Amino acid sequence: MQSPATTNPIDALLAERGVLLADGATGTNLFAMGLESGEAPELWNEDAPEKIEALHQGFVDAGADIILTNSFGGTRHRLKLHNAQDRVHELNRKAAEIACRIAGKAGRRVIVAGSVGPTGELLVPLGALTYEEAVDAFTEQMEGLKAGGAEVAWIETMSAPDEIRAAAEAAIRVGLPYTYTGSFDTAGRTMMGLAPKDIHTVVDALPRGPVAVGANCGVGAPDILASLLDMTEARPDATVVIKGNCGIPEFRGTEVHYSGTPELMSEYVRLAVDGGAKIIGGCCGTSFEHLAAMRTALDGHKEPENRPDIAEIVARVGPMRNKPASESGAATATRKTRRRRD
Numbered sequence: 320m321q322s323p324a325t326t327n328p329i330d331a332l333l334a335e336r337g338v339l340l341a342d343g344a345t346g347t348n349l350f351a352m353g354l355e356s357g358e359a360p361e362l363w364n365e366d367a368p369e370k371i372e373a374l375h376q377g378f379v380d381a382g383a384d385i386i387l388t389n390s391f392g393g394t395r396h397r398l399k400l401h402n403a404q405d406r407v408h409e410l411n412r413k414a415a416e417i418a419c420r421i422a423g424k425a426g427r428r429v430i431v432a433g434s435v436g437p438t439g440e441l442l443v444p445l446g447a448l449t450y451e452e453a454v455d456a457f458t459e460q461m462e463g464l465k466a467g468g469a470e471v472a473w474i475e476t477m478s479a480p481d482e483i484r485a486a487a488e489a490a491i492r493v494g495l496p497y498t499y500t501g502s503f504d505t506a507g508r509t510m511m512g513l514a515p516k517d518i519h520t521v522v523d524a525l526p527r528g529p530v531a532v533g534a535n536c537g538v539g540a541p542d543i544l545a546s547l548l549d550m551t552e553a554r555p556d557a558t559v560v561i562k563g564n565c566g567i568p569e570f571r572g573t574e575v576h577y578s579g580t581p582e583l584m585s586e587y588v589r590l591a592v593d594g595g596a597k598i599i600g601g602c603c604g605t606s607f608e609h610l611a612a613m614r615t616a617l618d619g620h621k622e623p624e625n626r627p628d629i630a631e632i633v634a635r636v637g638p639m640r641n642k643p644a645s646e647s648g649a650a651t652a653t654r655k656t657r658r659r660r661d
Contacts, residue, residue, distance in 0.1 A: 342383040343607070361397075361410045371414070388414040411433070479511040498529050561596050565603065
C-alpha cells in the first residue's frame with residue numbers, strides 16, 4: 320500500500336538558500352579514522368558511533384546543508400557479506416539517529432538524507448535478483464532509515480535503471496521523498512548504459528517522482544560536470560544534484576590518494592552552479608577541508624553566470640577521462656558488484 324505524500328524538505332531549503340551544499344566522502348574519511356579495507360562501515364553505527372558522529376560533525380562544521388547517513392551498503396544483500404543481514408533495520412535506524420543528533424544541534428537547518436546504495440546484485444535477466452526482491456530489500460532498509468529520522472531517501476551511485484526504479488518504488492512505499500543519482504563512469508554513461516540526459520525519465524511509470532536527480536562518484540570533476548550539462552539541457556527546470564569525486568585516485572604505496580585540491584573543488588562548485596546544479600557536494604576523496612572551501616566558493620557564487628561548455632570545463636578543472644555520453648554507445652556489463660561510496 321502506498322503511503323501518502325510527505326513533505327519535501329529539499330524544496331523548502333532550496334527556496335530559502337538557492338543552492339544547497341551536500342556533504343563529502345564517507346568511506347575516505349572513515350578509512351582515515353581507522354576503518355579497515357573490507358570492513359562494513361555500517362557496523363560502526365553500533366560499534367563506533369562516536370566516529371560516525373565525528374564524520375557528520377566535520378561536514379556540518381564545514382557548512383553542509385545536507386548530510387548523508389552511514390548506510391550506503393545497508394541492504395540485506397550487502398550486509399550478508401558481513402553476516403549482518405538480520406540487522407538491517409537496527410543498523411539503518413542507528414545510522415539515521417546518529418546523523419539526526421548532529422543535525423539537531425547544528426544551529427541551522429541541516430537535512431538528514433538516508434544513503435541507499437546498490438544491492439551489489441544484478442537484476443533479472445542479467446542476474447538472479449528479481450525486481451520484487453529488490454523492492455523488498457530497499458523497503459526494509461528505508462523503513463529503518465525512516466524510523467531513525469531520515470527525511471529523504473538518497474538513492475546513489477546507481478547503474479541500472481531497473482534498480483533505480485526498485486529503490487524509488489520502495490521510497491514511495493515507505494513514505495519518504497527521494498532523490499537518485501547515477502554514476503556515469505563508463506564512456507560517459509553508467510556501467511549499464513544509462514546516459515545522463517535520460518536520468519529524468521527512469522521512474523516516469525511510478526506514481527510519485529523524485530525531488531532531485533543527478534550524478535555522483537564517477538571519474539572526477541570534468542566528467543561529472545559534462546554529465547551535468549547533459550542533464551540540465553535535457554530538463555532545465557529539474558532539481559539536479561552532482562556529487563563529484565575529489566580529483567582522480569592515485570596509489571601511493573598501499574594507500575589511495577585523491578588528487579583534487581580545495582582550489583579545484585572550489586572551481587568545480589562555480590562551474591556546477593553555472594551549469595544549473597541546485598545541490599552540489601563531493602564524493603570519494605572529499606575531506607572536511609575540501610567541503611569548507613566548497614562552502615566558501617558557493618557562498619560567493621550562488622547566482623549563475625555564463626553557462627560553461629566542455630572546452631571551458633577542461634580549461635578550468637582539467638581534462639576529461641572519458642568521452643561525453645553523446646560520443647559513446649550504450650555500455651553493458653556483467654559485474655555483480657559496485658564500488659562503495661567513499
